[in-house]
Amino acid sequence: MKIAIIGTGNLGLSIAHGILSSNGATSMYLTKRSPGSIKELEKYGMVTVTTDNREAVQKSDILIFAVQPGQIEGILENTRDLLTEKHVIISTITGFSIDRIEKIIGKDQHIIRSMPNTAISVGKSMTCICCNEKGKKRIDLAKAIFNRMGHSIEISEEKMQAATVICASGIAFWMRLIRATTQGAIQLGFDAKEAQELAMYTCNGAAELLIESGSHPEEEIDRVTTPKGCTIQGLNEMEHQGLSSSLIRGMMASYEKISHIGKN
Numbered sequence: 001m002k003i004a005i006i007g008t009g010n011l012g013l014s015i016a017h018g019i020l021s022s023n024g025a026t027s028m029y030l031t032k033r034s035p036g037s038i039k040e041l042e043k044y045g046m047v048t049v050t051t052d053n054r055e056a057v058q059k060s061d062i063l064i065f066a067v068q069p070g071q072i073e074g075i076l077e078n079t080r081d082l083l084t085e086k087h088v089i090i091s092t093i094t095g096f097s098i099d100r101i102e103k104i105i106g107k108d109q110h111i112i113r114s115m116p117n118t119a120i121s122v123g124k125s126m127t128c129i130c131c132n133e134k135g136k137k138r139i140d141l142a143k144a145i146f147n148r149m150g151h152s153i154e155i156s157e158e159k160m161q162a163a164t165v166i167c168a169s170g171i172a173f174w175m176r177l178i179r180a181t182t183q184g185a186i187q188l189g190f191d192a193k194e195a196q197e198l199a200m201y202t203c204n205g206a207a208e209l210l211i212e213s214g215s216h217p218e219e220e221i222d223r224v225t226t227p228k229g230c231t232i233q234g235l236n237e238m239e240h241q242g243l244s245s246s247l248i249r250g251m252m253a254s255y256e257k258i259s260h261i262g263k264n
């Protein structure tokens with residue numbers, strides 16, 4: 001598989017690391033305006049780092065666009081004449097609809113809109129995808145690419161903004177929760193390193209428990225909350241302070257913002 005990542009910044013680089021560690025490509029073009037910081041990736045013989053988007057498009061089949069929303073239009077306009085039947089265009093751009101992509105490069109292209117997250121660098125991204133009419137022929141290929149680096153589901157395009165909040169911004173939300181748990185653990189006597197270890201692995205265990213068992217979270221909570229015990233005491237205090245409510249309200253605020261990014 002010949003893959004190009006157009007825009008190797010925070011997300012693009014995470015995808016590049018995910019592809020490298022899953023042996024997901026035979027050749028990989030990474031583009032960036034100032035490529036110095038990622039030039040060392042050329043130590044992997046199959047990687048080419050360049051500023052030249054046109055060369056990357058010509059030499060690759062799968063094109064993953066990971067630039068900022070305000071940068072995508074110009075890049076598509078500058079490369080559209082090079083697009084052929086072999087290309088699969090995968091956009092990760094927040095708020096940039098398939099319709100807008102089609103208006104620039106035409107409907108007769110395999111277009112996949114995706115929303116991965118930065119955990120793709122360690123093969124653990126939750127990635128949501130959707131496609132245009134022609135992209136239906138390549139959606140299984142796109143799923144296979146993302147499934148090598150985590151878990152993917154196909155959703156309708158109208159849910160893409162919500163998926164961005166839940167899965168892409170979600171990484172930051174969960175990080176803050178892990179950080180807060182770490183701070184609590186330090187206050188309870190662990191040094192910072194141990195505290196983070198306790199927080200991370202407990203978080204990981206909670207998620208794995210749900211994934212493996214298929215249980216509802218409250219079912220698992222019931223197993224932990226001993227009557228009159230310390231867990232329910234702590235949990236109820238967190239809820240009195242608005243734990244669930246603050247998370248939900250934060251997600252709604254994020255969604256409100258993303259709707260504006262989409263419009264502009």
Ligand SMILES: NC(=O)C1=CN([C@@H]2O[C@H](COP(=O)(O)OP(=O)(O)OC[C@H]3O[C@@H](n4cnc5c(N)ncnc54)[C@H](OP(=O)(O)O)[C@@H]3O)[C@@H](O)[C@H]2O)C=CC1
Pocket residue numbers: 006007008009010011012031032033034035051053066067068069071075092093094115116117118168169
């Ligand atoms: N960060 C995240 O967790 C997620 C981001 N997204 C979406 O992915 C996209 C990228 O986000 P993010 O990685 O955070 O952004 P960054 O700003 O970190 O990365 C954008 C990259 O695009 C490069 N770039 C800009 N213009 C060009 C150009 N003309 N040719 C080649 N490369 C170019 C920049 O290069 P240079 O640095 O040299 O200027 C930069 O490396 C956004 O649309 C975002 O909404 C989606 C899901 C998660």
Ligand SMILES: O=C(O)[C@@H]1CCC=N1
Pocket residue numbers: 094164168169
């Ligand atoms: O914060 C943002 O706007 C982008 C989209 C999701 C993750 N980063």
